[in-house]
Amino acid sequence: MSAEAEQQRDTYSAALVIIGNEILSGRTQDSNTPWIAERLTTQGIILGEVRIISDIEEEIIAAVNMLRTKYDYVFTTGGIGPTHDDITAESIAKAFGVPLERNEEAFRMLEEHYGLEELTPPRAKMSLIPAGARLIPNPVTAAPGFIIENVHVMAGVPRIMHAMLDHVMGMITAGKPILSNTVACSLPEGTVAEDLERLQEKYPQLQMGSYPHYRGGVLGLSLVLRGTDKDALGAATDALIEVIKAHGDEPRALSIRSTD
């Protein structure tokens, strides 16, 4: 499904596949998900699902093939380096049923970065790209990512991924920014649950969530309203503030996110 070919919509959908045993072992905290989610949100792309999988070929193929038909965009991070466990490009080629072949542009990028002498076989492997894919430049370590149909394959190292995502986001069809208002209070969740449900029914175009948290040992509650309809968001936020006041509390913090 190519979102680019369609007329622009308010929002698009996306899934993220994080390929990396280091996240699954607990060794590394995944910082790519919030970064990508935040970035997509500002461009009207709703992240519908994240899968963290290990570097097993069948797992990568199954996840990518399932998600690329379900979501407008798929993003992957990880597994495009030079070592034996970097099998993303080969797995994506198999998922699309296309050959994995030396990409001359990618080879030139690597040659320029490393010099021909330092371009060892493991490094040259990073020029193998699924046939028909477009490259995503890597300004940090040269080895490119790539785009095939609606699947965007990026590096897992955050610094490199950030640059690749910048490049990708400049190219894809975006929607309206998803705005979100957060109202914090000290009411228990059970106290506002019914009012919140009524508010959700009144504003079905908004997504409303309720998130209890502990800070400094004190239980607090963040109420989050999200959507692309600015007027509805404003009205619902005002109504929510009244709800909190009606229960004898004051909204303690109020963050309004907008691109205006």
Place this chain on the structure above:
Amino acid sequence: MSAEAEQQRDTYSAALVIIGNEILSGRTQDSNTPWIAERLTTQGIILGEVRIISDIEEEIIAAVNMLRTKYDYVFTTGGIGPTHDDITAESIAKAFGVPLERNEEAFRMLEEHYGLEELTPPRAKMSLIPAGARLIPNPVTAAPGFIIENVHVMAGVPRIMHAMLDHVMGMITAGKPILSNTVACSLPEGTVAEDLERLQEKYPQLQMGSYPHYRGGVLGLSLVLRGTDKDALGAATDALIEVIKAHGDEPRALSIRSTD
């Protein structure tokens, strides 16, 4: 599949389902995955996959039903509170084709915590548990999690989840701790790739990963060896140190994780 009924194995497999729009919107960083992954690892349970999904009934049902047949254990976090978007218990009941019913033990826990007067309908909703499930106590806010077959349903608030996981881990059949050694160096990944692949072929019982990272703007490399076979892990680590020295570098840090 009940792991408890089998003879003890070296390792077991698990999947984690994180139910929460707040992670997918980028609002909240997921800290539950590394916590759970780390804890499982010490008890010989390999986390094979994580899915972060939104609070949509069909998504929860599909994920849980797929994963509970594929992995020994499934853990879920999130969506067991009192608000309209807390639909995990209902979805899990549907996934197993059992009724969602008032659990008297859960009701008593909630009554004791809130008092009958404060036990509003949204709070009483938290006593609705799939038929046949066993409860996981919640020492923080009373609303329990539950276990149905190999699926362990926990709260999403980290502080509550930690207590629930402690309870669960004391009950389930564990394997041998998965040990891991990390050797850091300043060699580029492409330099050690071929040696690492040879080492992986020599020790197929270990999992070997190579993770470049930037710290203070300097590119470094962490090489991670993991497995339950302590002797193989020690020998492979020694061999890896020799590889790094042969390339003219010194291993800069060495963390050995073991339960001894």
